[in-house]
Amino acid sequence: xxxxxxPGLVAxxxxxxxxxxxxxxxxxxxxxxxxxxHGVLRLFIExxxxxxxxxxxxxxxxxxxxxxxxxxxxxxxxVTLTDRVDYLAPLSNNLGYCLAVEKLLxxxxxxxxxxxxxxxTELTRLNSHxxxxxxxxxxxxxMSVFLYCFREREEILxxxxxxxxxxMMTSYFRIGGLALEPPRGWHHRVKKFIDRFPSCVDEYxxxxxxxxxxxxxxxxxxxxxxxxxxxxxxxxPMLRAAGLKIDTRKDQxxxxxxxxxxxxxxxxxxxxxxxYQVRVEEMRQSTKIVQQAxxxxxxxxxxxxxxxxxxxxREKMKTQMEALIYHFKIxxxxxxxxxxxxxxxxxSPRGELGFYVVSDGTTSPYRVHMRTPSFGNLQATSKMxxxxxxxxxxxxxxxxxxxxxxxxx
Amino acid sequence: MLPxxxxxxxxxxxxxxxxxxxxxxxxxxxxELTLEIAPAKIVSVCGFLKYDQKFVxxxxxxxxxxxxxxxxxEVVYHVHSVERNExxxxxxxxxxxxxxxxxxxxxxxxxxxxxxxxxxxxGIRFLNHPDLRRIxxxxxxxxxxxxxxxxxxxxxx
Numbered sequence: 032x033x034x035x036x037x038p039g040l041v042a043x044x045x046x047x048x049x050x051x052x053x054x055x056x057x058x059x060x061x062x063x064x065x066x067x068x069h070g071v072l073r074l075f076i077e078x079x080x081x082x083x084x085x086x087x088x089x090x091x092x093x094x095x096x097x098x099x100x101x102x103x104x105x106x107x108x109x110v111t112l113t114d115r116v117d118y119l120a121p122l123s124n125n126l127g128y129c130l131a132v133e134k135l136l137x138x139x140x141x142x143x144x145x146x147x148x149x150x151x152t153e154l155t156r157l158n159s160h161x162x163x164x165x166x167x168x169x170x171x172x173x174m175s176v177f178l179y180c181f182r183e184r185e186e187i188l189x190x191x192x193x194x195x196x197x198x199m200m201t202s203y204f205r206i207g208g209l210a211l212e213p214p215r216g217w218h219h220r221v222k223k224f225i226d227r228f229p230s231c232v233d234e235y236x237x238x239x240x241x242x243x244x245x246x247x248x249x250x251x252x253x254x255x256x257x258x259x260x261x262x263x264x265x266x267x268p269m270l271r272a273a274g275l276k277i278d279t280r281k282d283q284x285x286x287x288x289x290x291x292x293x294x295x296x297x298x299x300x301x302x303x304x305x306x307y308q309v310r311v312e313e314m315r316q317s318t319k320i321v322q323q324a325x326x327x328x329x330x331x332x333x334x335x336x337x338x339x340x341x342x343x344x345r346e347k348m349k350t351q352m353e354a355l356i357y358h359f360k361i362x363x364x365x366x367x368x369x370x371x372x373x374x375x376x377x378x379s380p381r382g383e384l385g386f387y388v389v390s391d392g393t394t395s396p397y398r399v400h401m402r403t404p405s406f407g408n409l410q411a412t413s414k415m416x417x418x419x420x421x422x423x424x425x426x427x428x429x430x431x432x433x434x435x436x437x438x439x440x
Numbered sequence: 441m442l443p444x445x446x447x448x449x450x451x452x453x454x455x456x457x458x459x460x461x462x463x464x465x466x467x468x469x470x471x472e473l474t475l476e477i478a479p480a481k482i483v484s485v486c487g488f489l490k491y492d493q494k495f496v497x498x499x500x501x502x503x504x505x506x507x508x509x510x511x512x513x514e515v516v517y518h519v520h521s522v523e524r525n526e527x528x529x530x531x532x533x534x535x536x537x538x539x540x541x542x543x544x545x546x547x548x549x550x551x552x553x554x555x556x557x558x559x560x561x562x563g564i565r566f567l568n569h570p571d572l573r574r575i576x577x578x579x580x581x582x583x584x585x586x587x588x589x590x591x592x593x594x595x596x597x
Contacts, residue, residue, distance in 0.1 A: 091576040098561075099585055103592050134470060261496050261522070264550030275522070282525050374472060374518055374529060376499070385518065389504055402500035402518070410553050439576060 056084065059421075063092050069166060070435025074412070074424075081420050086413045093439035101399040105365030106132050107206055109396060114200040116401060117437035119162050122155040122191075123379040125204040128399075130285055131375035131386040132206045135368050138337060142329040144208040145287045150221070150324035151194070151203065152286075153317040157228070158187045159380035159432075160310050160317075164235060167307075167429040171248045176238050183231050186224050193220060207341035208334030218325065225321045232314050239307070249303040253427035255415045257301070263414060264407035267382025268313065269431065272298045272305040279378040291320050303430040310432075340366045365394035379404055381432055401440060405433035442466060449473055451493060451528055458488045472529060479515075479532040479541050486517070486530070486547045495519040495528065498544070501554035503562045507588040512536030513564055517544070534564065543569040561586040 062073040071092035077085035097116060101109050113124040126148055133140065140148075165180030188198040193214050195203040203210050239245045255265075257273040270277050278295040280288045296312035298305035334341050342361055343354035370392040376385045382404030391397040408431045415431075416424050442463045446452040449468060452475060456463050462481035467474050477485050489495040499518040506512055511533040520527050534541060543566035544551045555566045556575040563584035566572055574581065583590055 091574075091578075094576040096585060099590075099592060262549050264498060264548070264554075277522055371469065372472075372474075372529075373470065374499075374527070376527070383499065385500055387500070387502060387516065387518070398504045400500065400502035400516075402502075406553065407550065410550055 061424075063089075069433075070438075072409075072433075072435055072438075074428075076416070076421065076424065078421060081422070083416050083419055083421060083424060086416045086424075088409060088412050090409065090435070090438050093435045095440070097440045098399055098401065101396050103395060105394050106368055106396060107361070107365060109399070110205055111200070111202045113401075114202055115436065116403065116440055117379065117381070117384075117405070117434050118199060119434055120155045120159045120380050121199060121201050122151050122203060123159075123377065123384060124401075125202060126152050126286065127375055127377045127379070127384050127386045128388075129204045129206050130377065131373045131388040132368060132396075134373045134375060135371050135388060135390055136206070136337075136340065137369075138207060138335055138340065140208055140286075140335055141332045142287070143331045144333045144335070146324050146328050147209060147213060147333065148204055148286050149288060149291065150321050150328075151191075153320045153324070154187050154190060154221075156317045156380045157314055157321075158184055158191075160314050161187070163310065163380075163432045164307075167432075168239065168245075170425050170429045171245065173239065173242070173245060176235060179231070179234060179238070183224075183228065190217075190221055190224065193217060205334075205341075207337060208332075212333055218328075221321065222325055225318055225325065228318050229315065232311060232318075236311060240311075246304065248423075248426055249307060249430075250300075251302050251304075252419070252423045253303040253306075253415055253430050254301055255411055259414055260411060263411040265382070265411045266404050266407055267378070267380075267432075268306055268309045269382070269408060269411075271296060272309045273301040274299040279376050279383060283376065285375075285377060291323050293317075293320050303426050306430045306432075367392060367394055368396075376402075381405055381434070381437065382408060403437045403440065405435070405437035409433050409438055446473070446475075451489075451526065454493055455485060455488065458492070459484065472527070474529045474531060476531045476533070479534060482517075482530070482532055483542045483544055483547065486519070486544045489519055489528070490547050493521065494523045495521045495526075497522060498548040498550050498554075499527070501544070501551055501558065503558045503564060503586075505562060505586065505588045507536065510536060513539050513562065515541055515558065515564065539564040540567060541565075542567050543572075545569055560584070563587065 057078045059076045059078055061076055063071040073089040075087040076083050097112050100112055110125055113128045114121040116124050161180040161184040165177040168176035191201050192198045195201040260270060274297055276295050276297050281295055293316045296309050298309055338357045343358055347354040348358045368390040370390055372389045374385055374387045376383055384404055385402030387400040388396055389398040412428060415427050442452055442456040443466055446466050446468060452466055462477055462485050463475055464478055465476040497520040499520045502516050504514040513534040515532045517530040532541060543555055555569055558564050559572055560574040560577050561584055
């Protein structure tokens, strides 16, 4: 990329090329195709020697107009759009959207569906943290960790495939419960994985936690004060690594998270290493939640009993007139959602994920706004990297764990 | 005027005490408090919420287009208090002809990108914004895609 697309921005940076010390400053363009940005993010970095003096962030390369598309889909169809926002944590997005619409409908979800949702969103958290850990370590130079992480991630994706038929774009949570009946043998499969997983986390820690190179590259790097983070809209593990015990799963529990016993890990060092420790500990806590879900999974229906919203069983649809009519109506028109607005917040692997759904009483959402954690977190990039060495920029932005699809929507 | 059923919500009452003219309407539905604020008062109300009522976080800012109704736009602020574990929604209604409102960047720096997004996708201008330009769409894009009169299908004219 030779021609900068933001003339105002580059002019602004170039005006100050003369530094107080008399040395020339250099403007470095990083991205949009840079391996460490995990997507298409563009950073303009102004350097004085090796020190970053200014950083401007340019996003929007992955903007696909998902929020506009919501307005022409029926409520149930729109579930598939939420998968494609944060493609590393599709089930968390499904959950946030479904909860928002269910709140508008005033719907009760049966316990089995709720527990299944908890179990699968926690597996999603593991999935997302594994990708983060692998790629973050790869950015910093620890190549082997990537291979270990993806070995376990593959197992999780196979579990998702078993449930929904899809590895990544699962759309497994639907308004009213789950998309399909949990498959035969799921319990054994998840149990086999989750019993083995804690030893895998030990393995990653063996590779990294006491590794002198890893510590040298991460400890004391990427500091940003807690006040700045709260002011700039940062959420999730970044805040927890700065000592603030904030987790929507505890503060405003949803989908029966209040019935699970888990800790919210925090650290006070507020650097890249602390964020690593918080996320590793979160993996252990998620493992605990999945184990509890497996042990106490309630039996019963896996979708709500609401013929206006939930598709009837195949069996009933083939034999009963009433069910056939409902099936036809739901598939062709969708269902009406009462007028109103709802802001549903959940804790996605990256932080606070909010769905603001406005209904005007028709079968498609009037407006859906996604408050995505990556968008908020990325806003702090400039503040975080200004004043540090260019070599630490990659470690710092890696510790934010953003997904550009989530940012640009 | 603050509706009477909101008098028992401490935040709503506090905002009404702070500035009686600021709150034009409000509701409490499904554990969510919504206060409608006069657009001219938004910055002072936000400052009051942040510094006096401990709403340290601005969760998100977004907009809704009520075309063809008038006032056409709603700018919606979701603020969050970590200490009180409480969320409040603020809403400002703006006219469809040259919609403009004061920026809240002076209260929360995090409002910067959210307001740029609204400027980009809805065409609402924010006064005193430090860096108001498009954020998601290309710089030379015409129109504002999330407006209701912007087509979903078809070639770009």
